[in-house]
Amino acid sequence: MTTIRMVGFDADDTLWRSEDYFAAAQSTFESIVGAYVGDDARTTERLYAIEKANLAVFGYGVKGMALSMVEAAIEITESRISSSDLQRIVQMAKEMLRHPVDLLPGVREAVEQVAADYPVVLVTKGDLFHQEAKVRDSGLSHLFRRIEIVSEKDVPTYRRLLEEFAIPPEGFVMVGNSLRSDIAPVLELGGWGVHVPYHLTWEHERQADIPADAARRLRSLTHADELPGALRAIAAG
Template sequence: MPTPIELVGFDADDTLWHSERYYEAAHAEFEAIVGRYVDVADVRVHDRLLAVERENVKLFGYGVKGMTLSMVEAAIALTDARIAAEDVHRIVMLGKGVLEHPVELLPGVREAVEAVSANHRVVLITKGDLHHQERKVERSGLADLFHRIEIVSEKDERRYAALLEQFEVPAGAFAMVGNSYKSDVAPVLALGGWGVYVPYPLLWALERVEIDASHPRFAQVASLAQLPAALAGLADGAA
């Protein structure tokens, strides 16, 4: 029986290239700046920044610019508006630094995407800021490997269903590969598709969920190097 999987979608940040570590480094610098005004542990800087981000993501969407505005807002609140303008400027520059970070591919990524594309159509599906994501795709040198590059504002069942309709592929013929079970795996499984989870050592707090590793259309791999075999295994299991 031929594989039922025609189309394979790849997430980008922390699946194809490093990303979260730049955000975490910016958060650490943010704590150092705010720490000049308050006791960081005492005022729970980390939790309060996360609370501001969680509230603002509804209005801002995902991405670095929203994170930067949330950091500015949180810094002013945390310091009771005592923060100096020079330090606000440093926070804005932290955000610019994240936007300018180099695109460093994870090991074996190009080879894995090329191997998968020998047997499947491959697309890139990433969420976040349109301009920043496009710049990273361009600088990754991977753009030519993908049939389509789709940048979406959210990765939920509705968005995946709309993309599959555009691609004219039924959910049962689609596998999504990524480091966020919440955004890359769960909604695709719910639609009747396949999910391959490739965890990355760091995960943003807003992406953390429980994982159901027993699902019949689910596989977990340690790196993309294992992906071609995992896709073949999923298909065999279904045969």
């Protein structure tokens, strides 16, 4: 048997929609820049390279994306992009920051059921103000014993959190859509992961190495309503 001491939840694309808005913004960006350079300028590839390089400076989230888009637009068009088109990119980011929180199907009921059986925490990364607003507007904040908005979700971050929670890794289960950020670091520490894939995943979050000896502590689900049963199966060993 496994004694589950705490269950952690990711936020974006695990509890509510997020990547849909980023994907739409990227499509609009490519349309704006494409008017200057055509379709063969490797716009998607070059934007991602700039976003990835800027993560250590801007972090994750809409604001970092917008700054990277402005930089990429200037670079790709060789400074030919107009100020009005740069303003369109900035305005697009503002609209993303105002998007309503749209919970995924079955999420509210699943989190409520899990919170009735275990202490639950929210562990998410991104812009502090935006993430705080989304958590507040989700209507779920009262269910979480603690809400952690971190700059990165990696082994050192999860190790620090588990030490602060006074929870051994083997008693912690992390639920999320990203193998790279939500699952792999927790498995490496000796915890459990429940992967609930989303239909869209940012390229940066797609790759993750799961060692064979850790795979036994990974569960994959299709829908949020399967989560309570998955946790019961983990606890039963």
